Amino acid sequence: MNEIKIYERPKAWAEGVHTHYCPGCGHGILHRLICEIIDELGIQNDTIGTAPVGCAALMYDYIDVDFCEAAHGRAPALATGIKRTRPDKIVFTYQGDGDLASIGTAEIIHVANRGEKLTTVFINNAIYGMTGGQMAPTTLIGQKATTCPFGRDPELAGYPMRMCEMLATLETPGFITRVSVARPKYIIEAKKAIKKAFQNQIEGKGYSFVEVLSNCPTNWGMTPVQAFEWTESTMIPHYPLGVFKDFK
């Protein structure tokens, strides 16, 4: 008998660290995918990340590349300054829905519109996780959160924002896609999309934006398995998966 190891922890995942994420949180899956991609593309020494404000604020402890902390919502501007001064490096932002679709709305629209040659990974879990489960711009109609205890009412809070669709209206060429990490079949597609987004940078193409439908078992009040079932059954119908733009 001969055993071949066909999966192990990625090298870009900082050695020996335990993440602070809740059990079953999609952040861990996404971090792992990014690490796998960094390994596969051989870009660990050449990647610069920007850490957001939110649950992933400490992601620099987990992904072993150069990092700069961003103020809430400002990662696209920060990354613009990094990429413009180091166009030879691979620069990415990693932002949640409060960070990207609320406080950082101006920054995300303009980074895409300028066609900055960098990558954004946008984690949409329809809630503010770090602050304890408040309503996000992406919270679904009827979904309860601590600041919409009766469920999101469009009369009061408007409708959940579809960022991919909004950004895809911009004339500037770019790669804009929505994926999920709710099940292995989606994760395989998510990895392909994020890898393509990083490769676009290596090829000197413009801006790449990957929205990832994730979960928040803790603030949704569900088990991890139930939470990803909800992502699939309730989020995906409102936020359809697919490619919205691909440099055309």
Add this chain to the structure above:
Amino acid sequence: MAKGRINVLEEYCKSCGLCVEACPVKVLRISDHINSKGYRPVEQFKEGCIACKMCATMCPDAAIEVYKIEEKQ
């Protein structure tokens, strides 16, 4: 069908159960011992792993290593 096995890095496992759900051949379960963080790590409790990596693909903590077993000719 390929044959395989998994090695759980128990200290990283948070007992979320996503791998148990993802396993197409249902050879995983939450164990009844605890790690130093207080979680019950997942375990492969029977033969039949097909080395499909679905568990590792799903794991948010990169706590699963997957081995493919090749029978010697």
Add this chain to the structure above:
Amino acid sequence: MARVLMKGTEAIAEAAIQAGCKYFFGYPITPQNEIPEYMSGKLPKIGGAYVQAESEVAAINMVMGGGSTGTRIMTTSSSPGISLMSEGISYIAGCEIPAVIVNVMRGGPGLGGILPSQADYFQSTKGGGNGDYRLLVLAPSTLQEAVELTQEAFDLAEKYRNPVMILADGFMGQMMEAVEIKEHVSGDLPPREPWALGCMGERGSKRSILKSLYLNPEDLEKHNIKLQKKYREMDKEVRSESYLCDDAEILVAAFGTTARIARSAINNLRKEGIRIGMVRPITLYPFPTQTIRDLASSLKHVLVVEMNMGQMLEDVQTAVCGKAPVSFFGHAGGIAPSVKEIEDRVRSIL
């Protein structure tokens, strides 16, 4: 470069370029628009980049990003714009990233007006953003000095890994004077600092993390103590000009444009036999406390003149420490104190 007649804003822009600044991130606001305009024409030609940000909020974060790679970076704005940048300035200071920020001050509060003012003294020297941080604040009073301080600001920012602010006002920005701008003033720039992002390979695959987040209170206190130690080291950069102070009984304290006006008043009053002099702080932070304190016991009166309602006044009072009476004369709203007004005020003190 030979002495040429230049507008203040353009002189500051060219001085920065000659100090090795190839990247500029900004947003239009009166009265400093000639700086981004100048940069947008020049930087692309020298292999740099000008980015017009979507807001001052974004501009300062682009500055933070550019600074994080160990690159010489500048932005310029005017008072309400600096307010918007204050969040980013706090992060830049907390993450210890070098950057040069020019504030061509206009009147406030709020939208205020577009005429010259010095009403951002508190904002620049005592915070603006959140947390215990300090900027090195340089206040030129001639265009030649503005040019030299702008160039030096890049060296100071790198030396202390700290943002440096040039505090100018609308007069400084809009006036024209003959200036000589030293070319290539810092020589060939040294290789990027060891902490700079993008140099992980050069560090032998050891990464660099620039952050201000310390969730453990002991770690955050340690970080703050380290910053304070640095600010105390910055104290040695203190500088001021003492004008006719040796026999002075009356001391005027003024900075920037106001000091130019006060100088004319002092020259006139000296002709009347009044023993009057001036201390002109060139660094507003660190403040030349000791220089003023050393003079204080021989003074009959200290008059602080500013284009605001009395801000540097508080630092002068601290410096004088009760050894002489301190009074204030100023204007707000974009009105500069006139030479005659200052003379009359001094005569009324006597």
